[in-house]
Amino acid sequence: MKVTPLDLRQQKFRTAMRGYDRAEVESFLNETAEDYEQALRDADRLRDDLARAQTSLDEHRESERNLRNTLLTAQRLADEIKQNAESEGKRVVREAEGRADLTMQKAQSRLEEVQREIDGLRLKRRDVENSLESTIATLRNSLDFVREQDQKERDDKVLLHRPRVVEPPALPTLRVLDELKVAEA
Numbered sequence: 001m002k003v004t005p006l007d008l009r010q011q012k013f014r015t016a017m018r019g020y021d022r023a024e025v026e027s028f029l030n031e032t033a034e035d036y037e038q039a040l041r042d043a044d045r046l047r048d049d050l051a052r053a054q055t056s057l058d059e060h061r062e063s064e065r066n067l068r069n070t071l072l073t074a075q076r077l078a079d080e081i082k083q084n085a086e087s088e089g090k091r092v093v094r095e096a097e098g099r100a101d102l103t104m105q106k107a108q109s110r111l112e113e114v115q116r117e118i119d120g121l122r123l124k125r126r127d128v129e130n131s132l133e134s135t136i137a138t139l140r141n142s143l144d145f146v147r148e149q150d151q152k153e154r155d156d157k158v159l160l161h162r163p164r165v166v167e168p169p170a171l172p173t174l175r176v177l178d179e180l181k182v183a184e185a
Helices: 005-010 022-161 170-184
Strands: none
Touching: 005 022
């Protein structure tokens, strides 16, 4: 049985001899009814507070679910971005290595080409050196020849100015012809 504050206020007791003081009982019942009514109001207020708290808790739980979903989505997105960045980085590195290999091949080819040019220039230099040495040798031989000829001429002139030794007649004719040839040259 559920007793309300109104029930407490309206409750009437039978009178009996030697019973309780009526005013005291009614006063006690009124106080109890007021306390009971206050307790019911407090209970209603607490139920309302609980309902609001439950609503707030549900909202917070929903927010928490949304945050978790957002965090999971963000984590997945971050993982995808990281994987994409890693694969992009690997691709860039592969391309750079390919370009580096191509550049190295071109540089090696150019180096070989330059080495061939250097070898060719060395051969040309040797040819020029040999040619110069040959020209110098030819000029030296010519110079030696000219000097010898000059020396012979001087020797012949000195011989011309010396007194002649009488020789057999055939020899002076040949010698004079040789001297004339040399003098003419």
